[in-house]
Amino acid sequence: MPLEQYQPQFFTADEWAFILAATARLIPSKGDGPGAIEARVPVFIDLQLADDFGKGADWYMQGPHDPNAPPQLGYQSPLRPAEAYRAGIAKLNDWCRAKHGGPFVELSPEEQNDILTALEKHEIALASTPAANFFDLLLQSNKEGYFADPMYGGNYKMAAWVHIDFPGARASFREWVGVDKPYPLGPVSITGERA
Amino acid sequence: MKTLLVAVLALVVLGLIAIAPIVLVPVAKTSAQQLVASDFTQDGGKSEYLVRLADCAPCHTAEGRKPFAGGLAIPSPFGTIWSTNITPDRETGIGSYTLDDFRAVLYDGLRKDGAHLYPAMPYENYRKISENDVRALYHYFMNKVEPVSSPVRQTQLSFPFNQRWGIRAWNWFALNEARFKPRYNDLVLDRGAYIVETLGHCGACHSPRKFFLAQDGTDATAQGFLTGGEIDGWPVPSLRGPASAATKWSAEELRAFLATGRNNHSGVTGEMTPVVQDSLQYLTGKDLDAIVAYLRHISYAAEQPPARIDDRSKRTIALLNSADPSMDLGPRLYLDNCNGCHFTNGKGARGVFPELDGNPIVVARQSGGLIDVILKGARMPSTESRPMRLAMPAFGQRLSDKEIADLATFLRQSWSNNAGPVDKTAVAVRRQKLASH
Numbered sequence: 237m238p239l240e241q242y243q244p245q246f247f248t249a250d251e252w253a254f255i256l257a258a259t260a261r262l263i264p265s266k267g268d269g270p271g272a273i274e275a276r277v278p279v280f281i282d283l284q285l286a287d288d289f290g291k292g293a294d295w296y297m298q299g300p301h302d303p304n305a306p307p308q309l310g311y312q313s314p315l316r317p318a319e320a321y322r323a324g325i326a327k328l329n330d331w332c333r334a335k336h337g338g339p340f341v342e343l344s345p346e347e348q349n350d351i352l353t354a355l356e357k358h359e360i361a362l363a364s365t366p367a368a369n370f371f372d373l374l375l376q377s378n379k380e381g382y383f384a385d386p387m388y389g390g391n392y393k394m395a396a397w398v399h400i401d402f403p404g405a406r407a408s409f410r411e412w413v414g415v416d417k418p419y420p421l422g423p424v425s426i427t428g429e430r431a
Numbered sequence: 432m433k434t435l436l437v438a439v440l441a442l443v444v445l446g447l448i449a450i451a452p453i454v455l456v457p458v459a460k461t462s463a464q465q466l467v468a469s470d471f472t473q474d475g476g477k478s479e480y481l482v483r484l485a486d487c488a489p490c491h492t493a494e495g496r497k498p499f500a501g502g503l504a505i506p507s508p509f510g511t512i513w514s515t516n517i518t519p520d521r522e523t524g525i526g527s528y529t530l531d532d533f534r535a536v537l538y539d540g541l542r543k544d545g546a547h548l549y550p551a552m553p554y555e556n557y558r559k560i561s562e563n564d565v566r567a568l569y570h571y572f573m574n575k576v577e578p579v580s581s582p583v584r585q586t587q588l589s590f591p592f593n594q595r596w597g598i599r600a601w602n603w604f605a606l607n608e609a610r611f612k613p614r615y616n617d618l619v620l621d622r623g624a625y626i627v628e629t630l631g632h633c634g635a636c637h638s639p640r641k642f643f644l645a646q647d648g649t650d651a652t653a654q655g656f657l658t659g660g661e662i663d664g665w666p667v668p669s670l671r672g673p674a675s676a677a678t679k680w681s682a683e684e685l686r687a688f689l690a691t692g693r694n695n696h697s698g699v700t701g702e703m704t705p706v707v708q709d710s711l712q713y714l715t716g717k718d719l720d721a722i723v724a725y726l727r728h729i730s731y732a733a734e735q736p737p738a739r740i741d742d743r744s745k746r747t748i749a750l751l752n753s754a755d756p757s758m759d760l761g762p763r764l765y766l767d768n769c770n771g772c773h774f775t776n777g778k779g780a781r782g783v784f785p786e787l788d789g790n791p792i793v794v795a796r797q798s799g800g801l802i803d804v805i806l807k808g809a810r811m812p813s814t815e816s817r818p819m820r821l822a823m824p825a826f827g828q829r830l831s832d833k834e835i836a837d838l839a840t841f842l843r844q845s846w847s848n849n850a851g852p853v854d855k856t857a858v859a860v861r862r863q864k865l866a867s868h
Contacts, residue, residue, distance in 0.1 A: 407771025411752045421754040424767040428829040 242279055245286035246318060250339070254325045255281060257341045261348050262378045269399035270392075272378055280381030280390030281321075290318030313369050324370035327362035328355070385426045394431040397423040404431075454596040457545055460535035464610045465562040478571035481564050484630040484718075485557070486710035490514045499576055500524075502583040505551050506663060508644075510588040512551045520578035533569045538609050540602065547598035549586065550605070555646050556632035559611040564630065605645035614652070615728070623725025624651065626718060631710075636660055636667045636702065651729040664799025664861070665701050668791040673732040679789070686723050690714065691817040695781040698821065700792065700809040701800060708812035744776075744788065747845040751775035761841025764834055768826060769842075777846045783821060788846035798839060798853045802861040805835050827865075832858040 244252045255278045265271030301312045329339040336343055354360050355371045381390030397404055404423030422431045491514050493502035501516040519526040528543055535541040540554035611629055613621035627633045628650045637657045638646045647655030659669030669675045684694040692699035692707035699707050750762055752775050773779045777788035787793050792800040808825035836855040843850035
C-alpha cells in the first residue's frame with residue numbers, strides 16, 4: 237500500500253500533515269540513504285501513539301513531575317506521549333500561525349528547519365507542553381521509526397538497515413568472527429522479510 | 432434367476448455360520464504363565480515403578496483429568512480411539528476386575544465384558560509380562576490409585592472397524608506366545624530384553640507394522656523388530672539399523688538420551704517426549720544400563736568410528752560460511768532462521784541444540800516430523816536431572832509453505848544428509864493438520 241493511502245490510526249488529518257512535514261525535515265529525503273518518508277517513519281509514530289506507547293501504559297505517570305529533575309529520573313511530563321504529541325502539534329501550529337502567518341506544514345523547508353532548531357534549543361515556549369520535551373519526543377520517535385524492525389510500520393522494506401549495512405535479526409555470525417572482509421548478506425526482519 | 436438368488440442366499444448363510452463362532456463363542460482368557468506363591472504381594476514402591484516402566488499414564492490420562500482416569504483421544508488410521516478409565520472405580524473404571532480379568536486385558540486385549548480392545552492397547556507386548564509383574568500392576572491399580580468416577584467417551588470407529596469381533600481374527604494372526612523367554616543366558620541382557628520387549632512396549636512404535644498392521648515380531652529374534660515405524664506422518668527411528676542411535680552413539684550417550692531426553696547429539700521430540708518425561712527418567716541406573724546393553728547387543732551394525740567430514744559436508748559449510756547473497760533460498764533461509772542455534776556445520780551444541788547432520792527426523796523417508804517441528808517448534812521434557820524445558824520456536828508464522836519446503840529440502844540434502852526433496856503441498860497438508868488439532 238502506498239504511503240498516500242495510509243489511514244492514520246491516531247493522528248487527525250491536520251496532525252498527520254504536520255508529522256509528514258516534520259519527519260521529512262528531521263531525516264530529509266535528499267542526500268544519502270532513505271528519508272523518514274521513504275522509511276515510513278510517520279506510520280511507525282502513528283501506530284505507536286495508537287498503542288500502549290501512546291498511553292504510557294507501562295510508565296509511571298503519577299506525580300510529581302519536575303521539569304528540572306536530572307534526566308536519569310526519566311519522563312517528567314504529566315501528559316502521556318499521545319497527549320503530548322496532540323498538544324505539542326496544536327501549540328506549535330498556533331505559534332507558527334502567530335509568527336509566520338500559517339501552520340507548520342505551509343511554511344518553507346528553511347523556515348521549518350529554523351523552527352525545529354529553535355524548538356530544540358528551548359527558544360520557543362509552548363504553553364502547557366514543555367517545548368523541549370516535545371522536540372525530544374519527536375526526534376526519539378524518528379530515530380526509532382527509522383531503525384526499528386519493519387513489523388512496527390517504519391524502516392519500510394528494511395531500507396534503513398540496508399543503508400547502514402545492518403544485517404537485521406539474524407541470530408548468529410559466529411563464523412564471521414575474525415574474518416577480515418565485509419559481511420555480504422542483506423538483512424532479515426523479525427517476520428522473515430529479506431532484503 | 433430364482434436359482435441364483437437361492438445360491439447367493441445360501442452363500443450368505445454359510446458365511447454367517449462361519450463367522451458366528453468368532454462372534455458368539457466366548458474367547459478363552461490366557462492364564463497365568465508362571466507359578467507364583469499364593470500369598471505373593473508387592474510392596475508399594477516396586478509396583479509404582481513397574482507402572483512407570485509400563486508407561487500407562489500418558490495414554491490413560493487426559494489433560495485436565497485425574498491420573499489414569501482415561502479420556503485421551505488417540506488418533507488411529509481408522510478413527511479416534513478414546514483411552515479408558517483404569518482407576519479402581521467400580522462403575523466407570525476397573526474396580527470390579529479380578530486378577531484374571533486384569534491379566535486378560537494385558538495378555539489378550541479383552542475387556543471384562545468379553546469385548547476386544549483395539550490394539551492401541553499394546554497387549555501384543557504386554558502379554559509377555561511376568562506373572563509377578565502382572566500381580567504387582569494389579570496390586571497398584573487396585574490399592575494405590577484413587578478410584579475416580581469418570582465416564583469416558585466410547586470409541587466409535589466407522590464400519591467395518593466398529594465390529595470388534597474382527598479383532599479376534601486379527602489376534603489369531605498377530606499374537607505371539609504369551610511368555611517371555613530369556614534368550615541370552617546373561618542377567619543384564621535378559622533384563623534389558625524383558626523391559627524393552629514387554630513392559631516398555633517399545634516395539635509398539637519402533638517396529639514396522641506388517642500385514643493388517645500387526646507388529647513385525649515382538650522380540651529380537653524377528654528381523655524386523657525395532658527397525659523403525661511411522662506415527663501420523665512422523666518417522667519412528669530404527670533402534671537396530673546401521674544409522675541407528677544404538678549403533679552411532681556410545682552407551683553413555685544412549686543412556687543420557689533415554690534418561691533425560693538429550694545428549695551431545697540430539698534432543699527428544701514428538702511422541703517420545705512424554706515417554707522420557709513420564710517413564711524413562713524414573714528408571715534405576717541398573718535398568719537403564721540393561722536397556723542400553725540389550726539395544727547395543729541386538730543392533731545390526733558394529734560400532735562405527737566417528738563420522739569423518741566428507742566433501743559434501745565441506746561444501747555445505749563453505750556455502751553457509753560465505754553468506755553469498757546469490758545463494759539459493761534454502762541455504763539463505765537456514766542462515767536467516769536456523770544458524771543461530773544449529774550453526775553452519777549442522778552440529779548444534781552439545782546437550783542443548785540437536786544435530787541436524789544425520790538427524791533421523793531430518794533424513795527420514797517421512798518428512799512429516801521435520802515439517803511439523805519447523806511449523807510448530809519443539810520442547811524437550813523436564814526431568815529430575817535436566818529440568819530445563821529447552822525449546823525451539825515455531826516458524827509457521829514466519830515462513831510460507833514454499834519457504835519451509837525449500838528449507839526442509841536443504842536440510843535433507845546438506846552435510847552428510849542425502850534424502851529426497853520436500854514439496855510445498857506436503858507442507859500445506861501438515862499445516863492444515865496442525866491447525867485442525
